[in-house]
Each structure stands twice: as structure tokens, then as C-alpha cells.
Amino acid sequence: MTERIVVDPITRIEGHLRVEIDIDEKGIIKDSFSSGTAVRGLELIVKDRDPRDVWAFIQRICGVCTSTHALASIRSVEDALGIKIPRNAHLIRNIMNETVFIHDHVVHFYHLHALDWVDVVSALKADVNETSKLAQSISTWPKSSPGYFKDVQNKVKKVVDSGQLGIFANGYWGHKAYKLPPEVNLLAVAHYLEALDWQKEIVKIQTILGGKNPHPHYVVGGMATPIDINSDNGIHAERLMHISQVIDEAREFVNQVYIPDLLAIGSFYKDWTYGGGINNYLSYGDFSTGDHYDIDKYRFPRGVILNGNLNEIHDVDLKNPEHIQEFVDHSWYEYEGKNEKDGLHPWDGQTNLKYTGPKAPFKTLNKEEKYSWIKSPRWKGQPMETGPLARLMIGYAAGKEDVKNVVDSTLKKLDMPIESLQSALGRTIARGLESTLIADWIRDDMDELLKNIKNGNQVTFDRTKWDPSTWPKSAKGVGWIEAPRGALGHWINIEDGKTKNYQAVVPTTWNATPRDLENNLGAYEKSLIGTPLLDKTQPLELLRVIHSFDPCLACAVHLTDLETKSQTKITIG
Incomplete structure (x- = not known):
């Protein structure tokens, strides 16, 4: 039956x-x-x-996956016509796609998928001192004091008490399939909110190199990225250093927030090997x-x-x-x-x-x-x-x-x-592990790009x-x-x-x-x-x-x- x-x-x-x-x-x-x-x-x-x-048309397939479709489209034309692009263009394309990966994976984990494992309302029962101890035991991320987690807990309480759960609406809170202690739930909710602010910064890499985000610019034959370290109208030294700084901040968030949270949450679901x-x-x-x-x-x-x-x-x-x-x-x-x-x-x-x-x-x-x-x-x-x-x-x-x-x-x-x-858990873990790998690759690709520019190579397009x-x-x-x-x-x-x-x-x-x-x-x-x-x-x-x-x-x-x-x-x- x-x-x-x-x-x-x-x-x-x-x-x-x-x-x-x-x-x-x-x-x-x-x-x-x-x-x-x-x-x-x-x-x-x-x-x-x-x-x-x-x-430019085909990247409108999706409002989330814009640059991936643009790049696949550009490559299809270049493959058909036998076009080879300059090394700098290849590195910039890599960096822009690596940016998409890191942004997408973090946003997916915290804002789309974590709520399948994390009971938001349970965070109200958490002992903020224990949450602080947990946070400091798994990471050196500075936002880990009892006062910080108390502030987060108060924010959630106001939302719950209002009867309007807002971004946390329509969850199956209290479901028997949730296994996390309240302290871990509070940790995850705090980083959910932090990730909302963080994700606004990493997309600036695409904005600088591609002109805008979403729907950044590409061009058959390379990139329309005007590198000129001495010009205010091009990608100059200050903008390159800003990209480099954002990359370092992204690597820190992935390694000090995302991965520790992923392992902490995953340790309570090791037997959930379905899917x-x-x-x-x-x-x-x-x-x-x-x-x-x-x-x-x-x-x-x-x-x-x-x-x-x-x-x-x-x-x-x-x-x-x-x-x-x-x-x-x-x-x-x-x-x-x-x-x-x-x-x-x-x-x-x-x-x-x-x-x-x-x-x-x-x-x-x-x-x-x-x-x-x-x-x-x-x-x-x-x-x-x-x-x-x-x-x-x-x-x-x-x-x-x-x-x-x-x-x-x-x-x-x-x-x-x-x-x-x-399994579904393994798929979720894989997304996080992939982020750590790509966080290293984007650093390597950016370092090579900076080295090329320093050596006088500013070419990004071949006609x-x-x-x-x-x-x-x-x-x-x-x-x-x-x-x-x-x-x-x-x-x-x-x-x-x-x-x-x-x-x-x-x-x-x-x-x-x-x-x-x-x-x-x-x-x-x-x-x-x-x-x-x-x-x-x-x-x-x-x-x-x-x-x-x-x-x-x-x-x-x-x-x-x-x-x-x-x-x-x-x-x-």
C-alpha cells in the first residue's frame, strides 16, 4: 500500500x-x-x-548563473573559429568563474540548504556561553564572544515574537529530523546573517573585472578588461589590490566560518547517508x-x-x-x-x-x-x-x-x-571542500595575473x-x-x-x-x-x-x- x-x-x-x-x-x-x-x-x-x-543574450538563461552561461557561450564560438585567447584573459576568466563558485557555494549552504539541517527557532534555547566556547574551539574567527551570540539570539527572538518569521518563514521548525543542539543552531544562524553581508563583497571581483554583476561582460577573443595600472579609466593598481584583498577575505571566510560550520553540523548527521x-x-x-x-x-x-x-x-x-x-x-x-x-x-x-x-x-x-x-x-x-x-x-x-x-x-x-x-550529506560536504580548493586556486591565478602585469603584460584581447x-x-x-x-x-x-x-x-x-x-x-x-x-x-x-x-x-x-x-x-x- x-x-x-x-x-x-x-x-x-x-x-x-x-x-x-x-x-x-x-x-x-x-x-x-x-x-x-x-x-x-x-x-x-x-x-x-x-x-x-x-x-550577451544567452547568459540571460538565468539570473543566478549569468557569467557561467556567458563564458560557455564565448568558448563555443572560439572553439568553432579556432580562436586562442591571451594568457591574461584566461586568468581573468578563471578568477571570475572561481568567484562565482565561492559565492554560490557559501550562499547555497547558508541561505538555501542549511535550514534543512538547522532548526532556527531552537537557537533561542541556546546557552550563549556554550556557543561561544564551541565557536572558539573550531575556528579563530573573531566574532565569537558570548555578547555577540546574545545579540544574534535577541534578533531572532524579536522576529519570532513578532509572529512574522520573515526570512525564516515556512520552515519545519521543531521537526524530529533535526539533530543539532541549540548551541550549534545558534552558531549557524549567526553565520547565516554574516554571510548575507559577506556575499555582497566577493561579487565586487566580477564587478571590477567584468564591468558589472550580474551579467558581467565577456568578448570573443579574450576579455574586454582594460588593464592600465597608470590610468584612472582602466583596471589600475588600486583596483587590482582591492581584488586581491577581497580574495584574501573570501578565503578567510571559507576556511574560518563555512568549513568549521559544515564539519560541526555534519558531525551530528554522520548516519544520514540517504540520497x-x-x-x-x-x-x-x-x-x-x-x-x-x-x-x-x-x-x-x-x-x-x-x-x-x-x-x-x-x-x-x-x-x-x-x-x-x-x-x-x-x-x-x-x-x-x-x-x-x-x-x-x-x-x-x-x-x-x-x-x-x-x-x-x-x-x-x-x-x-x-x-x-x-x-x-x-x-x-x-x-x-x-x-x-x-x-x-x-x-x-x-x-x-x-x-x-x-x-x-x-x-x-x-x-x-x-x-x-x-549521499545528500556527502554532496553538501563536497560543495564545502570544493570551496576550499577554489579559494586556493583563485589566489594562485590572481598572483599570476599580477606577476604578468608587473612584467609589462597587460594584453587581454586578441583581434x-x-x-x-x-x-x-x-x-x-x-x-x-x-x-x-x-x-x-x-x-x-x-x-x-x-x-x-x-x-x-x-x-x-x-x-x-x-x-x-x-x-x-x-x-x-x-x-x-x-x-x-x-x-x-x-x-x-x-x-x-x-x-x-x-x-x-x-x-x-x-x-x-x-x-x-x-x-x-x-x-x-
Whole structure:
């Protein structure tokens, strides 16, 4: 006897996600499926446009992941046209993407995901002296006095007493699945508030190097970053030193606040090893210490791991139609002239909307039919998980020394085996560990950039092949990047100097994919199965698992129909 539970929408994510689960009489999730419930526009809007302009449109896929889409788009054009960029431009792009990672991971942990593990209202019961002792025992962060935590506690009390919980509204406070003592809850709440202020500072790196944030500027051929240490109109010495200072402050926050909190909270949930999922991991690789196309020099290596087997890493070829395909047999699209059993490589991709779902209002969707606006990408027919856990698992399997050191030392502190990382808790830990790695890399990349500038190299842009008259009649390229949520690829077809076809396959498309014809579940769906719910009316455990992926549905559903050069109107009911 099973019971269907529907959570729609899943909150504390970007976009619109519906999750339906079947639970047995003991509250164990026996089946699940996820549905992207909103369709929006972008992907086809770039058709027939100048490829050099596409990035400015395509980064509007999402308001959170703006610069990652811009960079993937720029790289797709450069790959198609064989453009190599100056070393400084590569370093600036690395620094800007590393900034996104650190900002995104900290914000996700404190403001989107921590509340699945932290009981905010319980913080009112905390002994501030004990919280202070705890804070000082795990970190040298200066804000750790009893008076400081008392002030935080009073702020929370005012909010609770007002009856208007504001930013802490709609939580399952008091839920039996919460395990933290009040003192740890108070510590986490205090740093939640600090992170709100901190995150405003780190984005200044993108503002300086990219002109603004969000939607910073890029350019095919490098960066439009005017470095001139002697000019008030360029990126001069003072601004470079400010970036360097912000990097040091970010590293301190990650290492003295984020990681200690993560380990302190994680130590109380070591037995919560649910949410592992498919155990197939995908990374395109990124952050090269050489050129972007020097794949062997990637700090995050490229590859695929199947069934959690760390003894073998499979190759990934983004240009091979046998490696990457998207299917629509359970998605509200149709492939013109194709059997729905056939997948399409993104270079041949189609985005033809065809809603066949139930009319509103409806209680449940039919998972045997089409049930999502998200397509089903596959690597050699296999569903994949991508993101921080995938990158760490592949880096660990590849023997990357810095990855192995941070993973092994953390698991030793928590007294957990590496297999335990294949869980919602492990996914959350991986995001934090990745932040420590990237905090070191951004320092290294900034130091190299400063050294180049000091030695007289201020070049950030190369005009070679900028003139369309030098381009071939037709060209195809793929731009790949590791985004905070995982492997991101943009594929472009250029013909007669214009964009003929454009497709983006994003991390959440991989993770939130619906079933395929072989009934292979996607990462979200598979990760929920076997998870127990202590209270079916408050499915906190479901949120823990889904939030551990940091969903971005706005990225996953990003198309429009421009056949008539007008907006497509979707009406349900």
C-alpha cells in the first residue's frame, strides 16, 4: 500500500520544480519523479544572430548563473573559429568563474540548504556561553564572544515574537529530523546573517573585472578588461589590490566560518547517508593551469565514473554524437522527423514544444507518459549526476593530490568512509571542500595575473579572426565549463557568419532529467528512493536530498519558439 505525496513548488531553489513521491506504510520513499513545470524563453532567440553577440543574450538563461552561461557561450564560438585567447584573459576568466563558485557555494549552504539541517527557532534555547566556547574551539574567527551570540539570539527572538518569521518563514521548525543542539543552531544562524553581508563583497571581483554583476561582460577573443595600472579609466593598481584583498577575505571566510560550520553540523548527521542516487558521475573538467584546451592540466579533471567505481574513469567526448545525446520520450517536446527513441546530439538538437500533460487543476502527473519540460540528456545512454560531488569523486579517482588530501583529511575528522560521500550529506560536504580548493586556486591565478602585469603584460584581447570575412563558410563548436552546479555545455552551428543552431545542456538538465525509455531514473529521482520520512505532512528529508543538488530549473528549461517571430504562449487548463 503506497501513498502519493506531492511537493509543488520546491522552494529555496531557482525556478519551478515539482516532486512527487510514493511512500509505503513505514514512510519510506519507494518511487519518485521530478518535473520542471515552467517553460521559458532564450535558446532559439539567438538564431541568425552574430555569434560574437550570442553570449550577451544567452547568459540571460538565468539570473543566478549569468557569467557561467556567458563564458560557455564565448568558448563555443572560439572553439568553432579556432580562436586562442591571451594568457591574461584566461586568468581573468578563471578568477571570475572561481568567484562565482565561492559565492554560490557559501550562499547555497547558508541561505538555501542549511535550514534543512538547522532548526532556527531552537537557537533561542541556546546557552550563549556554550556557543561561544564551541565557536572558539573550531575556528579563530573573531566574532565569537558570548555578547555577540546574545545579540544574534535577541534578533531572532524579536522576529519570532513578532509572529512574522520573515526570512525564516515556512520552515519545519521543531521537526524530529533535526539533530543539532541549540548551541550549534545558534552558531549557524549567526553565520547565516554574516554571510548575507559577506556575499555582497566577493561579487565586487566580477564587478571590477567584468564591468558589472550580474551579467558581467565577456568578448570573443579574450576579455574586454582594460588593464592600465597608470590610468584612472582602466583596471589600475588600486583596483587590482582591492581584488586581491577581497580574495584574501573570501578565503578567510571559507576556511574560518563555512568549513568549521559544515564539519560541526555534519558531525551530528554522520548516519544520514540517504540520497546517494545513481552513483554515475560526470565532469567536463575546468580551471586549467595552462590553456583552456589543455585538458591534461585541468584542476578539475574530465571524465565519467559509473556505479561509484573509483578504479576506472571513462572518457568524455563532447563532440561525439555517441557520447552526448538528449532524449524527449518523457519530456514535453517532439523531434521533427525523428523517432522518440532516438536521442539527438546538441549540434543536431531541436526545441519543439508539445505539451501533452493533464489540464489544470490536476492532482498528479503520469510518469508513464511525458511529464516534464526538462529533456533527458545521457552519456552513452546512461543518466549522470554532475556537480561538486561528481567533480570530487572524479578528481579523487584521478589521483589529484589536493583533492585527495582535502577529502581524506575531512573524512578522517568525521570518521566516515569515502562511500558515505555518495549521499545528500556527502554532496553538501563536497560543495564545502570544493570551496576550499577554489579559494586556493583563485589566489594562485590572481598572483599570476599580477606577476604578468608587473612584467609589462597587460594584453587581454586578441583581434585575430575577429573579422567575419576570415571565417569559414560553416563551423561548429562547443563551449564547456564547470559551473557551481556541474557540467555545462553550449553547442553552436555557424553558417555564413550567423548562428544557425544553438543548444545548451546544463547541470540541472542532467540532474533533474525525467525517466528514459529504459526506465532509467535521473539523479533527483533515484536519490530520493529509500529515504525515510518521519512526518509525511512535513517532508523535510525530501528537501534535504533535493536541495543538496542546488537545483536551478531556470537553466534547465530555457527555450522559446520563434517560428513566427513572436512569443510562445503556453496555456494549461
